[in-house]
Amino acid sequence: MLSNEQIRGLLKDIEADNVERTVSTNKTDKFCEAICAFANDMPGHDTPGYLFIGADDKTGEIAGIEVSDQLLQNLAGHRDSGQIVPLPSLIEENDRDLFQQMTALGFWDVQNNCSTNAGALLFAESPQNWFPGAYIQYVRFDGDGLEADILDERKFTGDLLTILRELDAFIKTLFPSRPVPVSSLREEQRTPYPNWAIRELLMNAVMHRDYQSNAPVTFYWFYNRIEIQNPGGLFGSVTPETFPDQNDYRNPKIAEAMKVLKYVNRFRRGIIRAQALLQKNCNPPAKFTINQPNYFLATVREAGS
Incomplete structure (x- = not known):
């Protein structure tokens, strides 16, 4: 002050x-x-x-x-206020070079002639050289604990744009639908986990994680549940009492980039939408474990459990 x-x-x-x-x-x-x-x-x-x-x-x-x-x-x-002031005008050329454009977006530091942290995470060839934990670790276990055998594993690494694109495509392959009887005469196609609910929780983890931590976002699939954990607890004005109704951003430039690319919406709808999709698929509501300031854990149990 x-x-x-x-x-x-x-x-x-x-x-x-x-x-x-x-x-x-x-x-x-x-x-x-x-x-x-x-x-x-x-x-x-x-x-x-x-x-x-x-x-x-x-x-x-x-x-x-x-x-x-x-x-x-x-x-x-x-x-x-959502009013646009002043109203923009369309121009074909403004003669700004790439670095000036990147500066306007918050991805380039003019004074130090280098990328900002957000720019490095989004566009650098190997951001993990500077942010060792900036990747996603996926593991599928043949059991309900970390001691179980590993059925599959994958590491999503590289620039954040590549990670998001590959993660989005990967999620769509994980949960094939199967017929589930809902009456003596009718069946419905259901999946053990709705793709979009898991996607929402993963995108939230990427957006809100603490990139100063060397720990990755973890995506662990056990036989009866999925656990998605990101380093860094709740941020700013968000507390365990106000979550998920209140929202704040540890990484505003990353959040805005993900919104523009349509991976998130930034309207506080991510968690709410995930819960609605889980309910529709007959999954129990996601449970959230908040360990301030260390980590945030989302747990989703299989449909019908």
Whole structure:
């Protein structure tokens, strides 16, 4: 949190390009444009931007506006606004080179002339050189414990785009459907586990894991259950009491990339959708074990168990 002295210094620093001031309390377009500019950080300052509402833009002097509850609610509402400001225009060429484009997306660090962590995870040939745990370990066991014989194993490694693509294709091959009698005259095709539910839980594990850990995401299939574990517990504003209704992102750039590629939705629907798919397939609800701050474990039992 800024001290009073730091705030006064920012107000007086008229030349700073990471500070915006406005006397108006209702010029929402200006507020949103300033916030978007700070978020893009095109100069590459890698420091916060500050918007002062109720301060003269030329002098930095306080205007003395009344701070009401309604004003605070209006300002807080901009955080969740979906309005696009300003409206984009379509251009054929903007003459930005690849590094400038990557910088705008948060994948390149201009000041240090190197990839950001998110850029390395998504595009580097072998991100595991810098993030040893950035892979997925799949094992199928012939029993209900780690001591059981191994029927199959696989390691998903490489850049995150390759991992996600291969994992998505692999899941579709795992659970063939079989006829299950639902009455004396009718059968339904069911699988031991619904593909999309397991996919949702795995994608959530990749998105929310702690990439500072050397441990991989584990995908263990025992004879009566599946366990998906990722290093790193709940993050930020999410607590065991608010999960899964509250959402926060340890890796916002990774989360946004996965959303754009349609692996996740970022609308807090992943867990809810997985539970609905499990119920429809006659699986028990997924159980979640949260060990803060070490790991997050999702356990899914076979249909009919």
